[in-house]
Amino acid sequence: xxxxxxxxxxxxxxxxxxxxAFLLDLSTGTVHISLKEILRVFFSPATAxxxxxxxxxGIRLPKACTxxxxxCGLSVGGLQMQTLFRNPLADPSILGVTAGASLGxxxxxxxxxxxxxxxxxxxxxxxxxxxxxxxxxVGAGSTMLLVLLLSRRLRDNVMMLIVGIMIGSITLALxxxxxxxxxxxxxxxxxxxxxxxxGGVTGGQLLILAVVVVIGLIVAxxxxxxxxxxxxxENYARSMGLSARKARAVIICSxxxxxxxxxxFCGPIGFIGIAVPHIARFLFNTAxxxxxxxxxxxIGTILLLLCDTFAQLPGTQTVLPINIITSLIxxxxxxxxxxxxxxxxxx
Amino acid sequence: xxxxxxxxxxxxEAFHIKFGSILRPIDNxxxxxxxxxxxxxxxxxxILSVLSCREGSAGKTPARPVQVPSSPAKSRIKFAQGFTxxxxxRYKEVKILNHSAGSxxxxxxxxxxxxxxxxxxxxxxxxxxxxxxSMIVLGSPHIAQADFAGVADRxxxxxxxxxxxxxxxxxxxxxxxxxxxGLESGLNNELVISMRPGVLMTMTNPDAAFGGYRTLMDxxxxxxxxxxxxxxxxLGKAEWVKLMGALTDREDxxxxxxxxxxxxxxxxxxxxxxxxxxxxxxxxxxxxGTWYMPAGDSYVAQLLRDxxxxxxxxxxxxxxxxxxxxxxxxxxxxxxxxxxxxxxxxSKKEILSRxxxxxxxxxxxxxxxYSYNRRVNAAGASDYWESGAVNxxxxxxxxxxxxxxxxxxxxxxxxxxxxx
Numbered sequence: 223x224x225x226x227x228x229x230x231x232x233x234x235x236x237x238x239x240x241x242x243a244f245l246l247d248l249s250t251g252t253v254h255i256s257l258k259e260i261l262r263v264f265f266s267p268a269t270a271x272x273x274x275x276x277x278x279x280g281i282r283l284p285k286a287c288t289x290x291x292x293x294c295g296l297s298v299g300g301l302q303m304q305t306l307f308r309n310p311l312a313d314p315s316i317l318g319v320t321a322g323a324s325l326g327x328x329x330x331x332x333x334x335x336x337x338x339x340x341x342x343x344x345x346x347x348x349x350x351x352x353x354x355x356x357x358x359x360v361g362a363g364s365t366m367l368l369v370l371l372l373s374r375r376l377r378d379n380v381m382m383l384i385v386g387i388m389i390g391s392i393t394l395a396l397x398x399x400x401x402x403x404x405x406x407x408x409x410x411x412x413x414x415x416x417x418x419x420x421g422g423v424t425g426g427q428l429l430i431l432a433v434v435v436v437i438g439l440i441v442a443x444x445x446x447x448x449x450x451x452x453x454x455x456e457n458y459a460r461s462m463g464l465s466a467r468k469a470r471a472v473i474i475c476s477x478x479x480x481x482x483x484x485x486x487f488c489g490p491i492g493f494i495g496i497a498v499p500h501i502a503r504f505l506f507n508t509a510x511x512x513x514x515x516x517x518x519x520x521i522g523t524i525l526l527l528l529c530d531t532f533a534q535l536p537g538t539q540t541v542l543p544i545n546i547i548t549s550l551i552x553x554x555x556x557x558x559x560x561x562x563x564x565x566x567x568x569x
Numbered sequence: 570x571x572x573x574x575x576x577x578x579x580x581x582e583a584f585h586i587k588f589g590s591i592l593r594p595i596d597n598x599x600x601x602x603x604x605x606x607x608x609x610x611x612x613x614x615x616i617l618s619v620l621s622c623r624e625g626s627a628g629k630t631p632a633r634p635v636q637v638p639s640s641p642a643k644s645r646i647k648f649a650q651g652f653t654x655x656x657x658x659r660y661k662e663v664k665i666l667n668h669s670a671g672s673x674x675x676x677x678x679x680x681x682x683x684x685x686x687x688x689x690x691x692x693x694x695x696x697x698x699x700x701x702x703s704m705i706v707l708g709s710p711h712i713a714q715a716d717f718a719g720v721a722d723r724x725x726x727x728x729x730x731x732x733x734x735x736x737x738x739x740x741x742x743x744x745x746x747x748x749x750x751g752l753e754s755g756l757n758n759e760l761v762i763s764m765r766p767g768v769l770m771t772m773t774n775p776d777a778a779f780g781g782y783r784t785l786m787d788x789x790x791x792x793x794x795x796x797x798x799x800x801x802x803x804l805g806k807a808e809w810v811k812l813m814g815a816l817t818d819r820e821d822x823x824x825x826x827x828x829x830x831x832x833x834x835x836x837x838x839x840x841x842x843x844x845x846x847x848x849x850x851x852x853x854x855x856x857x858g859t860w861y862m863p864a865g866d867s868y869v870a871q872l873l874r875d876x877x878x879x880x881x882x883x884x885x886x887x888x889x890x891x892x893x894x895x896x897x898x899x900x901x902x903x904x905x906x907x908x909x910x911x912x913x914x915x916s917k918k919e920i921l922s923r924x925x926x927x928x929x930x931x932x933x934x935x936x937x938x939y940s941y942n943r944r945v946n947a948a949g950a951s952d953y954w955e956s957g958a959v960n961x962x963x964x965x966x967x968x969x970x971x972x973x974x975x976x977x978x979x980x981x982x983x984x985x986x987x988x989x
Contacts, residue, residue, distance in 0.1 A: 252897045273900045280926045281896050285858075403755055414856055421858020421895060425925040534894055541858065541894035 229506055229513050236520040243527040247286045250531050252539055253277055281421070284428055288420040289526040292488050293498075295435045295480035297522030298442050298515055300495030301502070302473050305449045305511070313495035314481035318369060318390035319362045321397075323485035324416065326361025328397045331412050358486030363478040365389060370470055417543035418489035420530055431487045438479035439519070445472045446511035453509055491526075492545055493552030498522040504559050525551070642821040644814055647831075648805035651796055654815050659685050661699070661815055665794055678793060680815060695791040700818040701767035705750055708772040709950075710797050710806075710958035712738055714813040717959045718823050726764055728752040732950040739946075756781075762788045768816060770795040801888045802871050803961030804834055810959050833962035837875070840976055841969045844877035848906035848972050851881075851898065851932070854923070860898045861890040869910075872961070876968035877976075878907070907972060908932035909985075911940045913949055917988055936989065939971050943986035953984045 249260055255274045262270045263278045296314070303312040314320050372385050401409050423431055448469040451458065484491065502517040503509070529548050534541040643656045655662045661680035677694040679687060687696060705726030706712055712735045715721045721737040730742045730749045741747030748764065751757045761769060762785065769785060773794040782792040797809040807830060814823030850873060852863055863869035864887035873880040881901045885891060902908070908930060914920050917938065920927050927933050941953035941964075951957075957964050960983075967985040969976050 252894060253900060273903055276903055276926075276929050277896050277899050280929060281899060414859070419858045422856070422924075534896070539894065539897040540892050541896075 229508065229517075232505060233513075233516060233520065236517070236524065240520055240524050240527070243524045243531070244286055244290070247289065247527045247531045248278065248282050251277070251282060251534055280424070284424045285420045285530060286527060287428060288423045288431065288488060289530050290523045291431055291435045292420065292484045292491060293494060293523035293526035294519040295438060295484045295522075296491060296494040296526075297498030297502070297518035298439060299477045299480040300497075301499040301511070301514055301518050302442060302445070302449065302477050303495070304499050305452055306470065306473050308453070310500070311496065312386075314362075314477055315390075315490060315492060315495060318365045318386050318393055319478065319481045320485050320490045321390040321393040322361040322363075322365025323358040323482045324361070324490060325365075325393045325397055326357035326359070326482075327415065327486060328400050328412060329361070330357045331415065359478060359482035361393075362482035362485065363474070365393060366474045366478050370474060415489045418491045418545035418548075420488055420526075420544050421541070423487045427487060431483055434479055434483040438476050438483070439515075441472060441476035441479070443512075443515055445469065445476060446515055448472065449511040450509070488544070490545065491548055493548045493556075494522055494526060497552040497556045498525060500556055500559055501525075504562075525555075642824055644811040644820045644824055646808060646811060648802055649797075649800055649808040649811075650805060651799050652809070652812055654811065657688075660688065662691075662694075663697075663793075663812065663815060665796070676794065678791065695786065695793075697768050697791045697793070697816065699816055701816045703764075703766050704768045704770060704816075705761060705764065705766040706770045706795075707750075707752060707756075708770065708795060708798075709733070709955040710809070711770045711795050711813075713956045713959045714795070714797075714810045716956065717810045717826060718813045718817055718819045720813070720817050720819065723767075723817070725766060726750045726761065728756075731948040732946075732954075734944065734946045734950060734952040734955045758784050758788075761785055761790060766790060768793050772796065772798065774799065797958060799888070801866050801868055803868050803875070803964065804831060806868055807959045807961050830960065830962050834875075834965055837962060837965045837969060837977075841875050841877035841965065841973070844969075844973050844976055846973065847877055847879040849879040849881065849901070849904065850907040850909055850972070851902045851905045851930075852910045854911050854920075854927075855895050855898070858895055860893045860895055862893050862898065864889055864891050872965060872968060875965055876972055878968070878972055902930050905930065905932050906935075906937060908938045909940070909968075909971070911938060911988060913942050913945075913951065914940060914988060915942075920988065936987065938988040939985045940988055941984045943982060943984055951984075957984050 249255065249257055253274075255277060259270065259274050260278055263275050267275060299319075300313040303314055304310060306312070369386050369389055372389075401412065404412075452469060481495070498518050498521050499514070501521050502514050505521070506513055506517050508514065526544075526548070529544060529551055532551070533544055533547045644654055646653060650668065651666055653664045653666065655664075659682070663678040663680060665676040665678070667675060677691065679691055679694045679696050680699045681687065681696055682699055687694075701723065703723055703725045704715070706715065706724055707728040709732055712721065712724060712727070712733060715724055716735050716737065721735055722741070724738055724741065724747060726748050727733060727738060727742070728750060729752050730739075730747075733739055733742070738747055742749070748760065750760050750764075768791045769782075770793050771782070773782075774796055785792055795809060795812065797806045800806040800809070808827065810823050810827055811820070814820045852869060852873075853861060855861075862882050865883050865885040866888045867890070870880060870883055874883060882891060911920060914923075917933065917936075920933070920938070932938055941957065942949075942951045944952035946952075953964070963983045966977065966980075967982045970980065970982060971985060
């Protein structure tokens with residue numbers, strides 16, 4: 223299926239919506255900054271109020287950019303998982319990839335708790351963020367590989383899903399052991415990390431995240447054809463000359479890069495990965511990944527930008543952890559969509 | 570007279586033998602017969618002091634009471650909200666208060682000298698035999714309190730050795746006299762029981778379920794939440810030394826030292842509050858976009874008021890921290906004159922490696938960044954959390970010297986250092 227005019231119109235509409243959501247996210251917050259002032263910050267910085275400039279360019283813009291990256295990455299990662307396992311409930315966190323990433327971060331934050339390691343990490347400076355991203359990716363990647371190794375023996379999707387959840391549980395248990403033996407300060411840091419946040423990623427870190435997510439997305443779009451073929455069953459895919467093992471490897475790499483890097487920088491962000499692919503299929507009524515992948519990017523970004531806007535409503539001085547908001551908005555959305563259709567289609 | 574004292578001495582020694590592990594080396598294996606007159610006199614003085622400490626034992630000596638020095642000084646609590654000490658004829662009673670759950674949940678402790686039976690009507694109280702000869706402490710301020718009362722050498726166990734600054738305890742850890750028993754959740758019950766401490770001090774909030782310590786209490790080890798961190802004023806926090814004084818019968822010394830701490834603090838606070846210029850300050854550093862700022866009723870906010878600082882959140886309610894987003898703090902942070910308590914960082918470069926946005930802060934550019942890590946041990950733990958807890962006057966003096974360089978005679982800072 224190629225991009226129909228119908229799809230093109232909808233994609234363009236979503237793109238406009240995304241721009242609006244982006245502007246909304248930039249213009250709302252605890253401190254009131256008028257739209258005129260925001261325009262001035264971008265187009266004539268010299269005349270803008272320095273505080274407003276700092277808040278827009280230093281705080282809100284990086285956060286909105288992180289929301290765009292995380293929104294794209296998580297929803298495409300979720301789409302890939304749902305197709306690979308042909309299961310509507312699959313998403314990176316459900317199959318233990320996010321837990322694996324958390325385990326990697328916990329290894330750095332908690333087990334690296336021996337003072338010497340912490341000092342070493344401190345000395346590394348910016349490379350400290352590389353260390354965390356690497357640890358999270360190794361954690362996510364190895365968990366996914368384990369899931370896939372087991373998936374070769376288990377043909378049944380439901381069994382596969384259960385196995386994935388079990389692996390996630392084991393991983394979380396390992397983290398709990400670390401937490402139990404770590405001192406309260408480190409555990410608190412880790413718990414805060416676990417709440418998820420779009421606000422802590424700036425400057426060089428944002429650049430690192432952008433590079434990794436873009437690579438993950440490129441790999442994902444290259445795999446669109448494989449994903450389409452996989453939908454028809456592995457035997458069919460093989461008859462088309464596609465090596466199922468190779469396809470899996472590519473998809474795992476892409477998802478691990480996306481989920482691993484986003485989890486490393488923002489903490490685990492739930493529900494975007496599972497909710498957005500369903501919304502995309504519902505809106506575009508297609509199974510073609512060449513449409514679903516950009517659609518997921520747009521919808522995921524819009525959803526996460528809106529979640530971020532709601533997380534820091536004007537009039538309050540605190541910001542709710544993004545993870546709470548995505549679940550609060552994502553879960554009802556999925557329920558509403560399920561109520562409006564009789565079957566989860568396109569499998 | 571000497572004979573009577575000797576009898577008492579033997580009694581004390583018998584008590585010590587009975588409770589072998591808490592035996593102090595000083596009063597062990599002393600043969601009275603070979604003592605020279607001067608030594609005899611010193612020993613007599615020592616025994617008299619033992620007598621005076623052991624109110625109960627003194628009370629038990631028959632008929633005509635000896636002219637022992639008057640009973641130990643009593644401590645009166647002026648600032649601390651978290652505990653009370655009441656003095657009775659032969660014992661003391663300590664209550665650890667639980668403000669959020671009401672008085673019904675107060676924890677009750679009887680401080681009984683050796684040999685004194687539990688008074689009636691105190692079935693639920695935990696009994697601590699005083700003077701406490703050995704203790705396990707889980708919090709850094711507890712070590713400072715013991716040091717303040719001159720009994721740091723009675724600490725036989727600590728939670729985690731790497732955070733300790735006190736030389737006496739560090740030496741004890743090195744020689745094995747002091748053991749590590751693990752922190753709250755990882756507390757090694759069996760080790761604690763085998764060490765038979767006179768008391769175990771925890772950092773637990775008395776509100777929290779106390780059930781986790783049931784095993785220890787059943788084993789006869791008194792568990793005392795020493796929650797100085799719940800206090801809302803620096804003097805209230807420091808005043809927990811009086812609890813340590815009551816436990817070790819050192820009220821006299823502790824009261825005297827605390828009075829001078831209090832006077833010094835009030836004198837400094839008067840200087841700080843009277844300052845005409847009030848530099849604006851921000852505290853701490855955000856983590857993952859959330860900035861935990863001390864609330865208006867916290868002891869940090871009180872310190873800042875006493876130091877004559879302009880603290881933007883001084884009028885907020887609450888004794889803990891406010892969880893603010895970066896954006897809320899930013900307008901204040903960008904223009905604040907001073908940036909304090911940035912944590913365990915050593916250089917401005919390190920601050921930037923956490924987040925490059927801090928470069929925009931006025932205090933960062935002007936170099937007015939200070940943290941409480943001047944005195945750190947090899948593992949990076951700061952003495953601010955330890956001895957700083959019982960020396961609020963030194964902390965306040967540091968803050969005044971930072972904020973108002975001309976208000977006090979020039980001197981080096983004690984806990985704070987400039988981050989360059």
